[in-house]
Each structure stands twice: as structure tokens, then as C-alpha cells.
Amino acid sequence: MNSSFKLTKAAVEKLAQQYDTPLLVVSSEQVERNYSFLANYLPGVKLHYAVKANPHEAIIRKLAELGSYFDVASDGEMQFLTEMGITSERMVYANPVKTANGLKVAKDTGVYKFTFDSESEISKMAKAIPGGTVLLRVRVDNPNALVDLNKKFGAHPEDVLPLLELARKQGLDVAGLCFHVGSQSSSADAYMEALEIFRDLFDKAKEAGFALRILDIGGGFPIPAINETTDIIAMLEAIRDGLEKYFPDTEIWAEPGRFICGTVANLITRVIGTQKRNGKQWYFLDDGLYGTFSGVIFDHWDFELETFKKAENIPATFAGPSCDSLDIMFQDKMTPPLAIDDLILVPNCGAYTSASATVFNGFSKTPILVWEEIKDKA
Numbered sequence: 001m002n003s004s005f006k007l008t009k010a011a012v013e014k015l016a017q018q019y020d021t022p023l024l025v026v027s028s029e030q031v032e033r034n035y036s037f038l039a040n041y042l043p044g045v046k047l048h049y050a051v052k053a054n055p056h057e058a059i060i061r062k063l064a065e066l067g068s069y070f071d072v073a074s075d076g077e078m079q080f081l082t083e084m085g086i087t088s089e090r091m092v093y094a095n096p097v098k099t100a101n102g103l104k105v106a107k108d109t110g111v112y113k114f115t116f117d118s119e120s121e122i123s124k125m126a127k128a129i130p131g132g133t134v135l136l137r138v139r140v141d142n143p144n145a146l147v148d149l150n151k152k153f154g155a156h157p158e159d160v161l162p163l164l165e166l167a168r169k170q171g172l173d174v175a176g177l178c179f180h181v182g183s184q185s186s187s188a189d190a191y192m193e194a195l196e197i198f199r200d201l202f203d204k205a206k207e208a209g210f211a212l213r214i215l216d217i218g219g220g221f222p223i224p225a226i227n228e229t230t231d232i233i234a235m236l237e238a239i240r241d242g243l244e245k246y247f248p249d250t251e252i253w254a255e256p257g258r259f260i261c262g263t264v265a266n267l268i269t270r271v272i273g274t275q276k277r278n279g280k281q282w283y284f285l286d287d288g289l290y291g292t293f294s295g296v297i298f299d300h301w302d303f304e305l306e307t308f309k310k311a312e313n314i315p316a317t318f319a320g321p322s323c324d325s326l327d328i329m330f331q332d333k334m335t336p337p338l339a340i341d342d343l344i345l346v347p348n349c350g351a352y353t354s355a356s357a358t359v360f361n362g363f364s365k366t367p368i369l370v371w372e373e374i375k376d377k378a
């Protein structure tokens, strides 16, 4: 299993002293380990990193160096990658419902590959980028995913042929189909079911005169090293075998987000207040739900808190620094007793954390440093 990035107690203390808290530290070497691991187990699959999961420049730069492709979902993401020198050939605008400005920026930057799942999107794409290459997103059901993305996106399988036909009529390059099994999927089952269904859809499309050449299997691969009940190697091997069985001659894309960036970041946060309320222990931290812990809400994520203390655990409530009463991250979280100024390390907090943080209540976003650039001083 590829290791995950975790600062030592000594490094946490030194960094907190040097740079203050809260502080995020990102490892670009861990990005490389995660990307290489996935590329190794899914050989031949064009990996499109889902930028939304963590758009930090060091992550994008490392992935660009490694030859990754990118899943972008907005005007801002296309612009940012273009400014970093990443060519439009390496991007797919994988948002089934695109904004007017998103389509304008796609045109300006030369992005010509899209996903869609509805009739209304076809004329939008055909007008903005005539002849653009399109993949139809089809819904798949997966009760085992932590985040169900199929509530919002994906055409019904019976609508596939009519939608492909409409796209072809409007002059688009009808290239393939895509799906997303939902995030933090705990087994290969949903992928395997999807592959079988999509083989059938590809065959039906062929009978109807479409030469589909691309299948995009989306993201959802679980953050390695966290979901200990998931055997990630067995899961990837099963997907690889399924691809060989059902799609030996098709170009395969994937859109991993959390798998690539989940284990690359560590947060150093500090206890700024303690309180006993109705006999229950509360700890207030200098980062919260509106900041790096936004993943608790947007990604249904539970975070590990490393306190470096050895004492009998007690249940405690952890809250963020804002004045909003919603700003509570964890209740009844088991922890050694803590005191003001105690430092807490939060490993594996790279996915859907800083990416969805806000500056609510005037708190700045937590600064991010790159470990490989500072480790000699830490």
C-alpha cells in the first residue's frame, strides 16, 4: 500500500512556532506516489485529476509533470490551468450543466471535450464549440458510496440513444459515455455493474450507427490508507480486469479526485478555548467548519485528530472559531483531555477541505505550505 503523508510531533511543533496556526502542509511527493499507484493498477487509463477536490498549484503542477489529464468543471478551473501552461487537449469540461461563461472560456482556451446529460445542454455546446467532442453521462446506482452523485446527474439508460442522436444531428463529435459511481466507493461492485450495463449501451449504440470510442469511468476511488475495510489493490485489480473483459478496444478515462489528493495534506490546528457545558467537554479550535473542516458538511467526512497525548479518552465536542452555532465539527469525539494552546494534527485532509473553505466571519483561509519546500527548515 502506498504510504500516506504524516508530520511528526517535532515537525508540528516547529511549524506551529515558525508559521503559527492554523496551517496546512501539502506534500507534492505524496501526490506523485498516489498518482503513480493508480496509474500502475489501471494501466492505459487516461487519468483526469478532478481539480475540484483540491486545486492547489503544487498539486496541479506535479500532476502536469507526471502527464496527468484534468477534469475541470468551471470557467475558473479552465482559466487557472491554462495560466499554468496546461494545454486544452489535457482537459475535459466535465460538468453536465455548463454556465455561459464556462462555455465562453472553453472557447477562448480551446477546451473542446465535454460531458453532458440532457437535451438542453446539446444546443448550448453545439453553439459554443461547433463539432466539440462529447461524452454522455449516464446514471448508475450505488448504495455503497459515501456521496451519491447520481441524484443530481446522469441520463437514464433509456434516454441514451435519443440523446446521442440529437447530439449527432447538431454536429457534435459523439465520442462516448461516462459515469460516476459516487464518491469514496467501498468496493468494485458498482464499477463492475456499470461496466456490464455500459457494454450493453455501447453495443446498442453501435447497432444505431454510433462508433463510440471513449468510456469515462469517473472518480470515486476511496482515499487510500483511510478506508481500512477496503482492499484498494483488490478493488483496482477487479476494475482493471473488468475493463479488459468488457472494453478491450475502447479508450478509457477516469476522473480521480480524492484518491490523488486525500492523503497529501496535513492540518495543524490549535485549541483556542475550552468549556464545560451541561457536564460535556467542549474544545474550540482555530480552524472550523467554514474552513478546512468544510469537508464534514460537503463531503460527509470524519477527520482523525492526532493530539500526541497519551491519556484516557473522553468524549468531547469540537467547534470552530466563528460565532455561528452551526460551526461544530464533531460531537462525542473520543480524545485525550486537551488544554488551551495544545496542537492537533489532522492528517489525510487534502480532499474537499481547503477547496471548499470560506472566509466567513472574516477568518482568512488557512495558509498552505508545500512540505518539500520547507522541510529542511522544519
Ligand SMILES: Cc1ncc(COP(=O)(O)O)c(C=O)c1O
Pocket: 050, 053, 071, 094, 095, 149, 180, 182, 183, 184, 218, 219, 220, 221, 255, 256, 257, 258, 259
Ligand atoms: C464529474 C466528477 N468527476 C470526478 C469527481 C471526483 O470524485 P472523487 O473525488 O470521489 O474521485 C467528481 C466529484 O464530485 C465529479 O463530480
